[in-house]
Amino acid sequence: MSLAHVLLTSLLEQPATGFELARRFDKAIGQFWQATHQQIYRELARMEAAGWIAAAPRVGSGRSRKRSYGVLPAGREELLRWAGEEAPLQALRDELMVRLRAEAIAGPLGLEREIARHMALHRDKLRAYRAIEAEDFAPGRVLSRKARVMHLILKAGIRYEESWIAWSAEALAELAALAEGGEGGVQPPRRSSR
Amino acid sequence: MSLAHVLLTSLLEQPATGFELARRFDKAIGQFWQATHQQIYRELARMEAAGWIAAAPRVGSGRSRKRSYGVLPAGREELLRWAGEEAPLQALRDELMVRLRAEAIAGPLGLEREIARHMALHRDKLRAYRAIEAEDFAPGRVLSRKARVMHLILKAGIRYEESWIAWSAEALAELAALAEGGEGGVQPPRRSSR
DNA sequence: CTAAATTGTGCAACCAGTTGCATAACAACA
DNA sequence: TGTTGTTATGCAACTGGTTGCACAATTTAG
Numbered sequence: 001m002s003l004a005h006v007l008l009t010s011l012l013e014q015p016a017t018g019f020e021l022a023r024r025f026d027k028a029i030g031q032f033w034q035a036t037h038q039q040i041y042r043e044l045a046r047m048e049a050a051g052w053i054a055a056a057p058r059v060g061s062g063r064s065r066k067r068s069y070g071v072l073p074a075g076r077e078e079l080l081r082w083a084g085e086e087a088p089l090q091a092l093r094d095e096l097m098v099r100l101r102a103e104a105i106a107g108p109l110g111l112e113r114e115i116a117r118h119m120a121l122h123r124d125k126l127r128a129y130r131a132i133e134a135e136d137f138a139p140g141r142v143l144s145r146k147a148r149v150m151h152l153i154l155k156a157g158i159r160y161e162e163s164w165i166a167w168s169a170e171a172l173a174e175l176a177a178l179a180e181g182g183e184g185g186v187q188p189p190r191r192s193s194r
Numbered sequence: 195m196s197l198a199h200v201l202l203t204s205l206l207e208q209p210a211t212g213f214e215l216a217r218r219f220d221k222a223i224g225q226f227w228q229a230t231h232q233q234i235y236r237e238l239a240r241m242e243a244a245g246w247i248a249a250a251p252r253v254g255s256g257r258s259r260k261r262s263y264g265v266l267p268a269g270r271e272e273l274l275r276w277a278g279e280e281a282p283l284q285a286l287r288d289e290l291m292v293r294l295r296a297e298a299i300a301g302p303l304g305l306e307r308e309i310a311r312h313m314a315l316h317r318d319k320l321r322a323y324r325a326i327e328a329e330d331f332a333p334g335r336v337l338s339r340k341a342r343v344m345h346l347i348l349k350a351g352i353r354y355e356e357s358w359i360a361w362s363a364e365a366l367a368e369l370a371a372l373a374e375g376g377e378g379g380v381q382p383p384r385r386s387s388r
Numbered sequence: 389c390t391a392a393a394t395t396g397t398g399c400a401a402c403c404a405g406t407t408g409c410a411t412a413a414c415a416a417c418a
Numbered sequence: 419t420g421t422t423g424t425t426a427t428g429c430a431a432c433t434g435g436t437t438g439c440a441c442a443a444t445t446t447a448g
Contacts, residue, residue, distance in 0.1 A: 159360065
């Protein structure tokens with residue numbers, strides 16, 4: 001049940017409508033958690049029912065359906081309670097690795113293109129993260145505690161992307177070597193080179 | 195719909211019962227995909243209905259409910275078709291990073307313990323992967339194409355664990371520095387040190 | 389021979405996330 | 419004034435994954 005807690009955190013930073021929260025997921029939050037507007041509205045309704053958040057009274061004409069939520073004391077307590085919980089390691093799921101397994105077992109499938117494409121996507125993400133880092137966490141600047149912790153989160157993303165880029169390069173080199181060597185057999189090669 | 199394709203790949207390597215497939219998920223497959231026995235049985239039933247796999251005729255007494263599945267030509271075709279598809283980057287979800295965001299915004303929550311615990315778990319995984327590597331892909335050994343591709347998958351796991359271990363060390367150091375410096379404020383520090 | 393552990397299959401209910409669609413206020417502008 | 423784009427909320431149906439439970443054959447150990 002992490003979504004509720006992501007939303008609590010974000011609302012604690014700054015009250016917002018469901019729509020605004022959805023946009024925040026496109027930016028900073030989206031790095032390590034995602035949600036569609038559907039999920040967000042549903043979850044906000046639950047959280048309101050649980051007494052964790054409340055909508056601010058409508059301003060002006062009152063014809064709009066817009067609802068801006070803020071965190072209630074019970075919501076803040078719930079966030080702190082949850083933050084103290086232990087969680088198992090996040091399970092890794094990667095479709096590309098599943099495809100690579102298929103490639104290993106069902107023979108050469110030409111996965112190089114897809115790996116190269118992923119590598120480029122990881123490069124794009126890394127570039128975007130680096131740009132945020134240069135903008136918000138430039139070296140030498142004096143940062144608040146909050147900013148320094150946020151920087152740690154960004155750095156986790158940077159390391160993650162870097163590690164996939166490095167792996168992709170290694171994998172492409174190995175697959176190229178395999179293709180060139182012409183070793184397509186399922187059994188270990190018969191002719192030893194020594 | 196990756197689960198079906200994981201199962202196709204595994205059955206192609208070696209026919210198996212649902213139970214045996216579940217155990218394979220605890221080992222090699224589990225690195226980048228997970229499934230409970232429930233999901234596996236449900237999916238096998240679907241795949242059989244779709245004509246991708248078939249159960250081998252019962253051997254011996256025939257009193258057992260055991261069903262061993264093998265891949266049919268249609269299943270193999272489906273696997274190859276799917277392997278050629280493009281997929282977006284795997285979305286990253288990490289509850290620990292969500293907690294760290296809460297820590298950044300809702301004040302110090304003592305997340306160091308949890309980060310250290312995760313670091314130890316990542317170390318365990320890395321050690322296990324390294325043991326497999328030493329066992330199955332020792333340097334200098336002549337490996338089949340299949341083994342070399344499998345090694346690439348393992349290496350992806352190794353890099354992933356290494357990158358989290360390195361991040362954890364960095365995060366713990368930074369959090370320790372923050373605690374020591376006594377900077378708990380939300381605003382940038384007032385007293386410049388120069 | 390019996391008890392316990394392991395192997396093996398499955399139903400039912402639930403929860404979280406996805407997809408497609410519908411609706412409506414408001415702002416900008418032609 | 420009407421059209422288009424943005425902001426804003428929500429229902430309904432579905433898919434994939436989780437949890438709890440039940441049942442039964444086979445193997446192993448006492």
